[in-house]
Amino acid sequence: MKARMDSQQVRLDSLEDLLDVMAVGNPVMQRMLSERRAALGLPVRDPQESDPTRQQPSNPTDYFEDM
Numbered sequence: 001m002k003a004r005m006d007s008q009q010v011r012l013d014s015l016e017d018l019l020d021v022m023a024v025g026n027p028v029m030q031r032m033l034s035e036r037r038a039a040l041g042l043p044v045r046d047p048q049e050s051d052p053t054r055q056q057p058s059n060p061t062d063y064f065e066d067m
Contacts, residue, residue, distance in 0.1 A: 023024060 011013050023029040 016045075 019029075019033060023033055037044050
C-alpha cells in the first residue's frame with residue numbers, strides 16, 4: 001500500500017509540474033492555479049521555479065488501468 005501511495009504521489013507531482021509549465025506566460029492560468037492551491041490549503045508555487053529536470057518514473061504506466 002505504501003509503494004502504491006508513493007507511486008500516486010509521484011504521478012500527482014508530475015501533473016502539478018505539467019500544470020506549472022502550462023501556466024508559464026499565461027497569467028489567467030497562473031492566477032487560477034494559485035487560487036485553487038490556496039483554496040485547498042496547498043502551498044502556492046511559482047511556475048518559473050518548476051524543475052524540468054526532476055527525475056520522472058522510469059516505468060510509466062497507464063493511469064487508468066487500476067480504476
